[in-house]
Each structure stands twice: as C-alpha cells, then as structure tokens.
Amino acid sequence: MNEDRRRILELLAQGKVTADEAERLIAALEKEPAAGSTAAGADATPKKKPKYLRVQVESQEGTTAGNPSLVNVRVPMQLLRAGVRLVSVIPAQARAHVNDALRENGVPFDLSQIKPENLEEIVDQLDDLTVDVDQKNEKVKVKVFCE
Amino acid sequence: MIPFAAELSIRNGRRRPVELWIPLALLWILLLPLAILLLPVFLIACLVGDVPPFQATAILWRIFNSLNDTVLSVDKPEFSFCIHLY
Numbered sequence: 349m350n351e352d353r354r355r356i357l358e359l360l361a362q363g364k365v366t367a368d369e370a371e372r373l374i375a376a377l378e379k380e381p382a383a384g385s386t387a388a389g390a391d392a393t394p395k396k397k398p399k400y401l402r403v404q405v406e407s408q409e410g411t412t413a414g415n416p417s418l419v420n421v422r423v424p425m426q427l428l429r430a431g432v433r434l435v436s437v438i439p440a441q442a443r444a445h446v447n448d449a450l451r452e453n454g455v456p457f458d459l460s461q462i463k464p465e466n467l468e469e470i471v472d473q474l475d476d477l478t479v480d481v482d483q484k485n486e487k488v489k490v491k492v493f494c495e
Numbered sequence: 496m497i498p499f500a501a502e503l504s505i506r507n508g509r510r511r512p513v514e515l516w517i518p519l520a521l522l523w524i525l526l527l528p529l530a531i532l533l534l535p536v537f538l539i540a541c542l543v544g545d546v547p548p549f550q551a552t553a554i555l556w557r558i559f560n561s562l563n564d565t566v567l568s569v570d571k572p573e574f575s576f577c578i579h580l581y
Contacts, residue, residue: 400564418570427561433554439545 352377398475398494400424408487429471435462498562498580506575
C-alpha cells in the first residue's frame with residue numbers, strides 16, 4: 349500500500365473525510381499511475397509535427413583526416429507533399445515503364461494504385477523515420493531524419 | 496508562399512568568400528513575361544506527353560510554393576557552398 353492511500357485511509361479513520369470522499373480520492377490516485385505510464389510510453393509533451401526532412405552525408409573520402417566533407421539538405425515536408433503528387437500526372441506509358449522496372453527489381457508494385465491520400469499518409473509517417481548508413485570501408489555516413 | 500529571396504554563400508580555397516542575398520521576387524517579375532510566352536509550349540508538351548496540363552500546372556505551382564525554407568549546403572575543407580531559399 350502506498351503512502352498516499354494510507355494517508356487517505358487515516359483521514360477516513362479520523363473522520364476528517366467521508367467514505368465517499370475517500371473513495372473518490374483513491375479512484376483519483378488509481379487513475380494517476382495509468383496516465384503516468386501512458387505518458388512514459390509516449391512523450392510527456394505532445395509530439396511536434398516535423399517540418400523538415402534532413403539528409404546529411406558525411407564523407408571522409410578524398411579529404412584530409414579530421415576534415416570530412418559534409419552535405420546537408422533540409423527539405424520542407426510540404427515540398428515532399430507537393431512532390432509526391434507528381435505521381436498522379438505521370439503518363440500511362442511512363443507509368444508502365446516504371447512498373448516494369450520495379451517488377452524486374454523484385455518490387456511488384458503498380459504506381460496507378462497510389463492515391464494522393466496514401467501519399468499524404470506516407471509523408472505523415474515520415475516523422476518517425478531515421479536512416480543511418482554507416483559504412484566503415486566506404487568512410488561515408490548518411491543520415492536521413494525528420495525534425 | 497513562393498520564395499522571395501535566397502542567401503547564397505560560396506567559399507573557395509583562399510579566395511574571398513562570396514555571400515549574396517538574391518531578391519528572387521525581382522527575378523520572378525522578370526521571368527513572368529517569359530513564362531507567359533512559354534505557356535502555349537507547355538500546354539502542347541503536356542498534350543503530346545499525355546499529361547493533364549491543368550493538374551500538372553497546379554502541382555508545379557504547389558512545388559514552387561513549397562520551396563520556402565529549403566537549405567542545401569556542401570562543406571568540404573577547401574570549398575563550401577550554401578543556399579537558403581526563403
């Protein structure tokens with residue numbers, strides 16, 4: 349039995365609170381840890397929607413030690429949203445070529461099945477995306493993430 | 496909103512670094528007559544390529560509008576380049 353619950357029961361025993369009040373207080377106490385656990389599972393603060401997709405490439409190739417080449421691209425998410433809509437205007441002939449190429453590479457996917465709302469969904473889910481490519485032999489690090 | 500300005504900075508070896516603030520709004524105004532002239536060409540190209548012209552225009556305009564706040568920077572020990580649209 350935790351400290352708060354014991355104190356409520358003591359107050360009830362002393363007659364300082366009624367049985368109803370004690371019950372309400374205990375119920376409130378029971379709710380608190382549940383809320384706390386969900387907050388711990390997610391972030392305590394509401395999740396901010398990312399505004400940018402960042403691509404960082406760090407390469408040691410062809411450079412002096414300790415001075416890597418850095419490429420940093422920051423693309424607004426709204427640009428991605430607008431860009432993915434381009435799929436809808438791909439001519440049927442070009443779409444067939446793309447589908448064939450995808451199939452040849454083991455991705456049996458039909459581009460015509462993509463609807464703008466699906467693309468919106470994909471972009472919305474990008475906020476959880478983090479890609480780290482770290483190749484020791486190539487001396488190149490690629491990081492893709494949203495912020 | 497379309498990008499109205501760009502900040503460009505280029506550093507190349509020992510040369511003096513170049514830092515430019517480019518008023519893109521002026522550039523758009525200058526390019527507007529050209530865009531109007533090229534509009535029929537664009538429409539014909541869309542029809543030939545089996546692309547819906549109005550939808551394509553809407554999407555391109557949307558992309559153009561979303562370019563705001565795009566940053567591209569390349570940093571090498573002897574060279575660096577950075578462009579920021581806003």
